[in-house]
Structures are given as structure tokens and as C-alpha cells.
Amino acid sequence: MAEKQFKIAGSDMKPLAEGRGGCFATDMITVEGRKVGYMYREKPDFAEDSGWRFFSGTESQEYLDDPANTTIYDVNTIANYDPAIIALLDSTIGSAFERRGLFKRFVAVPFDRPDEESR
Numbered sequence: 536m537a538e539k540q541f542k543i544a545g546s547d548m549k550p551l552a553e554g555r556g557g558c559f560a561t562d563m564i565t566v567e568g569r570k571v572g573y574m575y576r577e578k579p580d581f582a583e584d585s586g587w588r589f590f591s592g593t594e595s596q597e598y599l600d601d602p603a604n605t606t607i608y609d610v611n612t613i614a615n616y617d618p619a620i621i622a623l624l625d626s627t628i629g630s631a632f633e634r635r636g637l638f639k640r641f642v643a644v645p646f647d648r649p650d651e652e653s654r
Contacts, residue, residue: 539562539565539566539606540566541565541566542565542566542567542568542616543565543612543615543616547615548611548612548615549615550611551611551614551615551618551621552610552611552614552620552621552624553609553611555585555587555609555610555611555624556579556583556584556585556609556610557581557583557584557585557607557608557609557610558584558585558586558587558588558589558607558608558609558610558613559587559588559589559605559606559607559608560588560589560590560605560606560608560612560613560616561589561590561591561594561598561599561604561605562604562605562606563590563591563593563594563598563604564589564590564591564613564616564617565606565608565612565613565616567591568616569591569593570591570616570617570619570634570639571589571590571591571592571613571616571617571619571620571634572590572591572592572593572633572634573589573590573591573592573631573632573633573634574587574588574589574590574620574623574631574632574641575587575588575630575631575632575646575647576588576626576627576628576629576630576631577628577629577646578628584607585610585624586628587610587613587624589613589617589620592633592634610624619641620641623641629646630643630646631643631644631645631646631647632644
């Protein structure tokens with residue numbers, strides 16, 4: 536398998552949201568360079584997990600079903616890709632946000648709990 540080529544080099548990361556733990560994000564954000572289009576926070580899976588999950592919103596189910604397309608990152612990494620998430624990072628477990636409207640601003644949406652069997 537080829538090594539992932541990230542849009543932002545590790546050496547170019549800025550301290551935007553440090554100390555917030557880990558998160559899951561798809562390659563659509565970190566490799567393709569798309570903005571976060573949908574994000575939710577669930578109960579953490581491990582000690583350092585913030586519970587945040589980030590998606591561009593354009594991923595197909597087939598894409599999401601392939602674990603090679605999703606990686607664990609520090610939340611600060613995803614904040615560097617899309618600083619608009621920073622204002623929402625203190626939201627509680629069970630929060631979900633989607634970009635909508637002409638200006639593509641985040642709005643709160645109902646949290647649709649992922650199917651536990653697919654995890």
C-alpha cells in the first residue's frame with residue numbers, strides 16, 4: 536500500500552487546538568484537502584480519544600467501509616486543515632454539525648448514532 540501524501544506537512548502544523556486528544560478523520564480531509572462538512576462527537580473509544588469524528592460529507596458508504604480511508608489524528612491536525620471546527624470542539628458528546636447554506640457555516644444537526652455493528 537502506498538504511503539499517504541498529506542496536503543499539509545507535519546512541519547507546517549500550527550498550535551490551533553492542542554491538548555484535545557485524538558479523533559478520527561477521513562482521507563478526503565487530510566489527503567484530498569477538503570473542508571470538514573460533517574462532524575460529530577460520540578463516546579470515546581480509548582483513553583486519549585476526544586470522541587470527535589470528521590468527514591468531508593462527500594464520502595460514499597463504500598469509501599467509509601474501507602478502514603484504510605480513515606485514520607486517527609490529533610484534533611490539532613484537523614484544526615489545521617479546517618480552523619472553522621475550533622469553535623465547536625467544546626461541544627458535548629452527542630453533538631453533530633454539518634456545513635450548510637450559501638456561506639457553508641456549521642449548523643447543529645441531530646446526532647445520528649453510528650451503527651455499533653459496523654464499528
